[in-house]
Amino acid sequence: MFKKVLQSLSKSLSGNKSAPPPPKKAAKDKNLLDRVTKGPPAPQRDAAPARSTGGGGASILSRSTATPEELCEIKPGMSKGQIHDRLKLLYRRFNRSASSLDASTREEAERMLDAIVQVREKHLGPI
Amino acid sequence: MADFVGIDLGTTLSGLAYLKPDGTPEIVPNADGERLTPSVVYFDSHEDVKLVGSAARDGGDPDRTIFQIKRHMDDPEYLVDIDGKKWTPAEISALILAKLKRECSRIIGDVEEVVITVPANFNELARKSTIAAAEMAGMKVKRLVNEPTAAAVYYAQTQGVKGNILVYDLGGGTLDVTILNVAPDSLRILTSEGARHLGGSNFDELLLGAYSDQYRKQTNAELFSDERHRRRVLQSAEDAKKMLSKLRRVNDTVANDANSGIARIDVNREEFEASIRPMLTRTVMLVEQALDSAKLKASEIDEVVLVGGSTRIPRVKQVLETYFGKSPRTCGNVDECVALGAAIFAKTSSRIQEVCNASYGTLAMIYNAKTKEEKLANSVVIPKNTVIPCSRTQIYQTSEDNERVIEVDITQGEDEDPRYVDVIGRLTLEVPPNRPKGCEVAVTFSYDENQRVRALVVDKESGRSQEVAVSYRGAGVLSDEELQRRTKHLRAMRIE
The missing domain is CATH 3.30.420.40 (ATPase, nucleotide binding domain)
Known part of the structure; x- marks a missing residue:
């Protein structure tokens, strides 16, 4: 049912030319990453939290007025269970990003982790 | 020797x-x-x-x-x-x-x-x-x-611990949570999760902030103006943190290096615990992540054991006791x-028996024939928590006609979304000309006991191959x- 076609970062940018040194972080390659999804809307699991991919408008993280709920994409009416699941997904993602090789990604991850904790304490109660 | x-x-x-x-x-x-x-x-x-x-x-x-x-x-x-x-x-x-x-x-x-x-x-x-x-x-x-x-x-x-054990290791700089199964003659790691830059040093910095605030209030001056003095006060803050694990209230006396006066610092356990609460919440989220990875519930953990100096903080033990409903074990x-x-x-x-701590894979365009969905994804070859040493292979296809150089990006991270993984290397392989797209390529990742990864790419039609250990620049x-x-x-x- 699935077909997997190799797709390197450099080829998405420069066709069949030989590869340049590997970039440090996938997030820097806009052309490729603009194609993360094509087709039906991605399910919630794949919904990236508002985050800069190197172009296409300001990241919500760069807006100082964004609330922790906005950063975590917590919508009004979400149940505690849904919030918990969403926060677990984001925590796993950004905790890993906090160990990224890319310094700006690490910094961004720390901000997201702070927001995740704030949302958790507010909606699910303090530990 | x-x-x-x-x-x-x-x-x-x-x-x-x-x-x-x-x-x-x-x-x-x-x-x-x-x-x-x-x-x-x-x-x-x-x-x-x-x-x-x-x-x-x-x-x-x-x-x-x-x-x-x-x-x-x-x-x-x-x-x-x-x-x-x-x-x-x-x-x-x-x-x-x-x-x-x-x-x-x-x-x-x-x-x-x-x-x-x-x-x-x-x-x-x-x-x-x-x-x-x-x-x-x-x-x-x-x-x-x-x-x-x-x-x-x-x-x-x-x-003498046995059964499903959760190790909560809160040291000076990092937090690790590992779940393992201990039997009489074997020890099997189920998962290891970690948080970077989360440890006692972060708590010291928070107390340092409290010292600075109190000094400023009492003397209307800054407590330190250079790194040397900051380090000295940080050491005092660390000492106070250790005392707060035994006492409910600690007093200290500090001065800056500009003769702005002496201040009496008063810190108590309640305020300290409130200040570290967000970090402890992070540690609980890591515990939850580890339980999810091991497919276990909190009630299925037989023992929680404490490691690292920061686990001496009473609040750390209380949080874990509340979460698991049992007292964690600690050694002297x-x-x-x-x-x-x-x-x-x-x-x-x-x-x-250990497991690999990260997922390794490559970038691929995934076509779902049923839904017609096309998605660029991080295609995991070795999933996190696979028993090591291990070797896994996945078959991919070339993307273009007359493709002369096959490139395989090596990714580290389990997220399907490539924006949230690291590309830690690239492997290139020259192949014969004039071939249509869709030729099969086998990508094999091997993971050794030291948690180091190697990648092998084999062009199935020509038999050509290339193998590398990941190297960084x-x-x-x-x-x-x-x-x-x-x-x-x-x-x-x-x-x-």
Whole structure:
């Protein structure tokens, strides 16, 4: 049912030319990453939290007025269970990003982790 | 010569242990008489000497003193500049290891081969840098072992824990949570999760903030204006933190270095606990992540064991007791059990089954024939928590007609979304011309016992292949030639 076609970062940018040194972080390659999804809307699991991919408008993280709920994409009416699941997904993602090789990604991850904790304490109660 | 030696190369403290002939592990003190050596290096400006340990921590010019270098082992660009010479994190760590080797060898005989512990979430680069540091210090790394695994080995041998065990390791700089199953004759790791830069040092900084606020209120002046004084107050804050684990209220007296007056600092446990609550929430989320990864519920954990100096904080124990509904187990030497466990591990590693700590894969366009969805994704070849050593293969197709060079990006990370994984290397393979797209390519990843990864790409039609071990580039990463050169240099250094 699935077909997997190799797709390197450099080829998405420069066709069949030989590869340049590997970039440090996938997030820097806009052309490729603009194609993360094509087709039906991605399910919630794949919904990236508002985050800069190197172009296409300001990241919500760069807006100082964004609330922790906005950063975590917590919508009004979400149940505690849904919030918990969403926060677990984001925590796993950004905790890993906090160990990224890319310094700006690490910094961004720390901000997201702070927001995740704030949302958790507010909606699910303090530990 | 000591046969079974383990080293805990910690963020704030490091220790070396060996296995005595009767099979019990023992910490070997350094030449200063300390069981654990502060992981601090001082570069003296008057003499050609590198101080490591308490003397380095308590003495000199902060501009020439390196603290917590372990936090930078995973940063390919990080360098320390001392008198114009650039030092990599691996070199600084090598100085710490060299002191341990040289001084402990006087007691237990030469130390040639060691097991070194690393945080469970140390990435490829940090692991490679740790091995390089040991080589520069004159030791061969028999194995790297994750810190919570080493601690669990210690608890299993000395404290009699068994069943599903969750190890909560909150040290000076990192948090690791590992779940494992301990049986009478085997120890099986189920998962290891880690959080970078979450440990006692963060709590010290919060208390330092409280000191600064109170000083400002009382004297209308800043508590410190330079790094030297900041370090001194930070040490006081750390002492206060330790006292708050025993007392509910602690008083201290501090002054700045500009004669702005003396202030009486008053900190209490309640306020301290409130200030660290967000960090403890993070630790609980990591516990939840580990339980999810192991597919276990909190009620299925038989024992929670504590490791690391920061687990002495009463609130840490309370939070875990509330979460699991049972008191966590603690031993008397939470600072030493990682090194002690590493020494046991050096002898018993064959009975211990470990898993890989990260997912490895490549980037691929995934077509779903049923839904017609096309999506660029991180295609995982070796999933996190696969038993190691291991080797896994996936078949992919070429993307274009007349593709002459097949490129495979090596990714680290489990997220399907490529924006949240690291591309840690690339493998290229030249293939014959004039072929249509869709030719099959086998991508194999192998993962060894030291949690290092290799990649092999085979073009199935031509049979051509290419294999590489992942290597990093960056100012803070030494080439093999440079590593050899600096090893020679380091071995001639005076390290006290």
